[in-house]
Amino acid sequence: MAGAIRLNLELGGCTAAVVGGSSGIGAATARVLAEEGCDVALTYRRSAAGAERTAEEVRAHGRRAWALPLDLTRPESARAGGTALAAEAGDLDVLVLNAGYNVVTPFERISVDEWREVLETNLSGAFFTLQALAPRVRPGGAIVTVASVAAQTGAPHHMHYAAAKAGLVNLTKSMARELGPQVRVNCVAPGITLTPMGQDAIDTLPEDYATTSLLLQRYATPQRVAQLIALVASPVTEYMTGATIDMNSGRFLR
Numbered sequence: 001m002a003g004a005i006r007l008n009l010e011l012g013g014c015t016a017a018v019v020g021g022s023s024g025i026g027a028a029t030a031r032v033l034a035e036e037g038c039d040v041a042l043t044y045r046r047s048a049a050g051a052e053r054t055a056e057e058v059r060a061h062g063r064r065a066w067a068l069p070l071d072l073t074r075p076e077s078a079r080a081g082g083t084a085l086a087a088e089a090g091d092l093d094v095l096v097l098n099a100g101y102n103v104v105t106p107f108e109r110i111s112v113d114e115w116r117e118v119l120e121t122n123l124s125g126a127f128f129t130l131q132a133l134a135p136r137v138r139p140g141g142a143i144v145t146v147a148s149v150a151a152q153t154g155a156p157h158h159m160h161y162a163a164a165k166a167g168l169v170n171l172t173k174s175m176a177r178e179l180g181p182q183v184r185v186n187c188v189a190p191g192i193t194l195t196p197m198g199q200d201a202i203d204t205l206p207e208d209y210a211t212t213s214l215l216l217q218r219y220a221t222p223q224r225v226a227q228l229i230a231l232v233a234s235p236v237t238e239y240m241t242g243a244t245i246d247m248n249s250g251r252f253l254r
């Protein structure tokens, strides 16, 4: 049953970009979008090999793929990377701002440099990438940002990350107001997901955390988060903009 679920997302022939497509949720999103018929441009910071692997998986679906470097901690790289991406892939139907960075550090030990890197990656870099790429999203297209349940709950051991993701939720609303009615902008806010980043968080938690603290008693898979991102990017949700969609096993209930 689980492996058989397949939605018609009406994304065939689209061009998509996934910022942070070399690992985890971003790589899964690139694969899902390719399965749905999209050409995919994806970016990486350090994992050129991971990006190329994902690009190969996209090509295996008969779609075009490009892998490009883009470092969100440097505004000039975010802008230049966005511009280079659009030059390669052309105008976009879907833009997924997925890249993120988390580090678990108690409040009193967060340094100035660490605070800046987390804010720059998760919030400022997203803004500068949007400045470069939002004008290249075609009318009728969609932008999806990826925040976190931490944006809503707060997180004492990674409050820089939680604050940045809360900012990203708000930036999503501003961008929806800025780009409507031509382009929709929505946010997906996952809970802990089984990726390299998620595993780092899980390693700091009690062994029974999922069974005692999550209503569904398990962590998310990157595939399911990716499918939600694709759904939010697709015309199936054409009447939705400025929204934040929770997928967090009931960790935060509105």
Ligand SMILES: NC(=O)c1ccc[n+]([C@@H]2O[C@H](COP(=O)([O-])OP(=O)(O)OC[C@H]3O[C@@H](n4cnc5c(N)ncnc54)[C@H](OP(=O)(O)O)[C@@H]3O)[C@@H](O)[C@H]2O)c1
Binding pocket: 019, 020, 021, 022, 023, 024, 025, 026, 043, 044, 045, 046, 047, 048, 050, 070, 071, 072, 073, 098, 099, 100, 101, 102, 121, 125, 146, 147, 148, 149, 189, 190, 191, 192, 193, 194, 195, 196, 197, 198, 199, 201
């Ligand atoms: N996993 C979770 O539990 C969880 C929960 C809630 C929200 N999220 C969010 O979901 C998104 C994906 O996370 P993930 O779990 O898939 O993480 P991941 O496996 O660590 O992948 C992170 C991606 O972001 C890219 N990236 C990191 N820093 C960057 C920078 N400075 N500039 C450009 N790209 C950068 C990475 O590129 P390289 O690998 O090439 O450096 C990689 O492609 C993130 O926004 C994360 O905050 C994750």
